Amino acid sequence: MSVAGMILAVVFFTIGVLGTILPALPGAPLIWLGMLIYGFFVKFQNLPLVFFIGQGLAVLLIFFIDYLASIWGVRRYGGSREAVWGSILGGILGILVLGPFGLIFGPFIGAVAGELYRRSPLDKALEVGFGTLIGFLGGAVLKLAIEAVMIIWFFMAVI
Template sequence: MSLVGIVIAVVFFTAGIIGTIMPVLPGAPLIWLGMLIYGIFVKFNNMSWLFFAGQGLVVALVFLIDYLAGVWGVKRYGGSKAAVWGSVIGGILGILLLGPFGLIFGPFIGAVAGELYRKSDLNKAFQVGIGTLIGFLGGTILKLAVEVLMIIWFFTVIY
């Protein structure tokens, strides 16, 4: 066990959790990277490739949760396919134009725009946009739970 490695890993874990709550940093990849850095410090003792592959799959799951939560929010609140596509495109453009805040507001604006494109009234379009925010919040909670499980798995492997 390496104390320096643990400290560095915990710093990455903390940054990852903060990045999930405040979408400034890529949460799950930072957590995985902290594990990898710790592995380098201990020469991967007691840390198999299967562990890292499993954690990598969990990182992919977190990205899937992120996508599906937004789609669920749009669909749950009566959004059309145009609103779903609008939220996806809005998320991408939001990141490019607004930085981290674009992850929150981009899908909202995109879903509203998609619903308005479909000729829905402003009230319904706004409701669908709210659905993306609810999906985002629900997805964030689910991602946090998965990331905590990643960290618990890490500590069970190294101890």
């Protein structure tokens, strides 16, 4: 075991988990990167290719959850196809306009705009927008659970 490698890995894990909560940081990729850095320190002893492929699939699952969580929230709260597209476009434009906070507020604004474009009443549009926030929070909980499994798997492999 490499103490320096372990310290770096734990720093990346911590920043990665914070990135799941704070939208400015790419959470799961940082966790995976911490594992890769540790692997270089120990010449990949106890960390075979299958381990990194499994961890990479977990990262992809987290991206998939990110994508679907807001859409689920829109649909769960009765949003239209326009609201779904609005939440997707809002997420993309939100990052560009609002920076990291655009990941949270962009889909909300986009879903509301999509419902208003469809001529839904304002209270309905706001409810659908709220659904994107619920989806985001639910997705964050799922992502944290998967990241915890990733980190536990890492420690089980190296200790």
